[in-house]
Amino acid sequence: MCHGDLIRIEQVMVNLLANAVQAVDGVDGPLVSVDIEEDDGNWRCVVRDNGTGLPANSEQVFEPFFTTKSVKQGLGLGLSISRQIVDALGGTLTGSNRQDGPGAEFVVTLPKREVIE
Numbered sequence: 001m002c003h004g005d006l007i008r009i010e011q012v013m014v015n016l017l018a019n020a021v022q023a024v025d026g027v028d029g030p031l032v033s034v035d036i037e038e039d040d041g042n043w044r045c046v047v048r049d050n051g052t053g054l055p056a057n058s059e060q061v062f063e064p065f066f067t068t069k070s071v072k073q074g075l076g077l078g079l080s081i082s083r084q085i086v087d088a089l090g091g092t093l094t095g096s097n098r099q100d101g102p103g104a105e106f107v108v109t110l111p112k113r114e115v116i117e
Contacts, residue, residue, distance in 0.1 A: 008085045009110070012093070015078040016047040016106050023051025023104060031103075042091075043110045050103040058096050086110065 017032065024030035031050045036043065052068075060066050062083045067076035079095070086093040091110035098105045 005089060008089065012082040012085050012108060013045070013047075015082050016108070019078065019106075020047055020049035020051070020104070023049045025051075027051055038112065039109070041112050043108075043112055045108045045110075047106045047108075048098060048103060050098075050101060053097040053102060054095060054104050061095055062093075 017034070020032040024032060027050060029050070031048075033046075033048045035046045035048075038044075054061055055068060061068075062079050063076075064080040065076040066080075079093075083093045086108055089110055091108060093106065093108050095104060095106045097103070
């Protein structure tokens with residue numbers, strides 16, 4: 001992994017966290033969590049929130065220009081670009097509604113490689 005990869009991963013994480021923070025706006029007892037673990041030779045990062053969750057067809061959120069936000073709050077490109085970045089790094093980015101309560105869960109899985117800076 002090179003320094004440029006770290007910058008792109010940072011872009012993905014900033015987008016996921018910004019979306020989570022926006023999702024919990026107005027929620028009583030807002031919660032955003034991030035868990036990172038090593039899993040079978042991969043890094044697995046899970047970003048969870050207790051907001052309103054995803055639409056019924058959660059894959060739709062990765063389509064360019066799809067948004068559930070009101071006008072002027074987003075273009076609907078963040079998750080599409082984030083998935084492209086993760087794909088280019090040999091990983092996966094998925095999103096779903098949480099099984100343990102309200103909100104959404106996004107999982108980034110990236111192959112574990114030596115970091116070169």
